[in-house]
């Protein structure tokens with residue numbers, strides 16, 4: 001496992017700095033300052049900025065990589081659906097989620113935590129997978145928590161969409177028959 | 181049935197959609213929450229002649245609203261739009277929030293309280309008078325009203341048949357479950373609200389019973405505070421929410437009751453008491469138990485179609501008692517709908533997609549660990565965040581991890597014995613098993629918070645009953661130790677977890693407690 005091989009010193013450094021970053025959050029907008037909004041993002045969005053929605057789409061593109069039969073996340077409007085889920089949350093939760101998106105995207109956090117300079121959305125697919133994996137299996141619990149939050153949002157938005165059901169062999173709810 | 185001592189006016193139901201002014205009500209009983217405990221309580225009190233006001237923060241939905249879509253069901257019918265979890269996100273919390281509470285979305289498995297649990301509550305927590313004989317007539321009554329009967333194994337879906345067959349091959353205990361259904365068409369959508377009213381959940385049984393007897397139900401109406409006056413609960417303040425957005429509409433409902441019966445469920449009942457400043461001994465929110473759940477998914481050559489058919493109909497209690505010093509666990513199944521499966525499956529990217537691509541062939545089994553019985557085991561804690569929201573912390577100790585790991589191994593063995601070609605754990609680095617020889621891989625997997633997906637659908641405790649007012653929150657009669665006319669009647673009063681699915685215990689407890697609560701109202 002990648003995270004397990006780190007030297008103790010680097011773990012401590014990342015632990016302290018990483019936690020400080022997570023706690024400070026750097027303000028909601030800092031993380032996405034360098035993000036180039038994806039023109040494929042279609043509004044209107046209720047809570048997320050086009051930059052934040054771009055990060056979500058970039059994450060979704062790696063959580064659901066291209067595979068025959070599986071629609072691309074943009075086709076089932078994952079960013080707009082994630083935005084709708086975030087909009088349902090309490091204000092404090094909304095704020096935390098936006099901080100998380102910013103931190104995940106941020107080039108500074110990427111440099112300190114993963115040694116990967118540059119934004120998440122601007123990175124190559126391989127580098128993106130590495131950052132996702134580093135977060136998913138990190139020794140720092142808050143990063144694993146952050147990964148889980150992003151993963152659940154994206155997969156909920158994607159697989160609750162009927163357009164994805166043929167790919168997984170789900171015929172959908174029974175029609176007629178059962179209903180009185 | 182006792183004779184009425186007071187003529188009730190006509191019952192009525194108001195939802196956030198209709199409410200456009202403030203309301204003030206005088207009532208004999210203000211029941212907060214319309215789930216397993218609250219609905220049973222409200223129906224019984226109304227039947228005894230009490231004027232009941234029933235407050236429910238969630239919305240009122242009926243069978244035509246239940247569209248069998250995960251995208252609508254979870255946001256509408258579950259706490260925090262389906263996103264509730266422990267503070268570290270290690271354990272996903274599935275909990276109902278609508279008229280009917282958890283019963284509207286639960287999977288219908290019905291057990292009476294095991295005798296050994298009642299005995300433990302007596303000997304370890306000083307709970308008095310709650311013995312099998314006392315509860316028996318109440319179990320009988322709720323079983324009759326809710327049509328709780330054994331579900332024939334012949335009607336088990338293929339997902340449950342894996343559990344049945346696998347246990348059979350291994351020589352392990354197995355049994356069909358009892359379910360609260362009538363005219364069930366085996367659709368498989370219990371978790372999203374029954375679209376044909378076959379499930380005898382509270383929204384179609386005790387809630388309408390209560391309203392027929394004059395109860396006033398306010399839906400989309402959240403109790404925000406219980407006020408004390410001279411050491412008695414004198415006022416319940418509630419705010420009306422807009423259905424859909426859940427934003428306060430700016431209207432209030434004030435209830436001046438003779439008694440308050442708090443039935444908001446674990447997590448929310450303690451949170452309301454904390455918000456109301458009614459924690460006199462630091463015990464509120466303590467001893468919260470979750471039956472922490474580990475799951476195992478496996479693919480079979482044949483189709484399983486785990487999204488169809490009664491979600492739970494087989495159970496195994498082979499490992500419910502593993503001796504002193506160890507948590508027991510019991511084994512059941514979970515429905516395999518795409519969103520629930522995708523948010524639970526381990527890993528991401530191509531590996532995750534591989535599991536999803538075989539969804540129609542996937543079986544999902546769950547291991548439910550029985551927490552709260554080890555010496556010194558204190559469970560989780562409910563506290564309040566700065567903005568007033570409930571926060572749940574649950575520290576899993578080495579004994580919990582051992583039980584979760586052993587439960588995962590047992591589930592994998594069942595799936596392999598039943599013919600699975602591949603079994604996946606729910607780790608972020610999923611453990612892949614193709615035969616018994618791979619079981620040791622589960623021993624080496626990281627059993628740490630947020631490395632493996634865990635769940636709870638059974639929240640219990642937080643307002644523990646007990647004899648000692650310094651160590652518990654309510655008495656054996658479910659009365660708040662310091663506030664005379666305040667009772668709690670829901671899953672939060674359990675001093676431990678249960679070792680079986682909890683709904684029927686909660687129905688029976690509320691049914692029983694309504695007897696003395698109603699009697700004292702006269």
Ligand SMILES: Cc1cc2nc3c(=O)[nH]c(=O)nc-3n(C[C@H](O)[C@H](O)[C@H](O)COP(=O)(O)OP(=O)(O)OC[C@H]3O[C@@H](n4cnc5c(N)ncnc54)[C@H](O)[C@@H]3O)c2cc1C
Nearest residue numbers: 213215216217237281282287288289403444445671681683
């Ligand atoms: C998906 C799922 C499957 C399950 N499957 C089973 C099963 O098969 N068998 C089984 O026995 N159990 C099952 N359970 C658990 C079972 O449903 C619960 O244990 C049970 O419903 C708890 O009863 P309760 O009265 O404590 O709380 P609930 O039934 O949760 O009711 C509490 C109600 O109070 C409301 N409320 C809370 N706070 C306030 C407030 N401040 N103001 C107004 N209203 C408030 C809530 O919105 C909720 O509707 C399942 C649960 C889930 C979520």
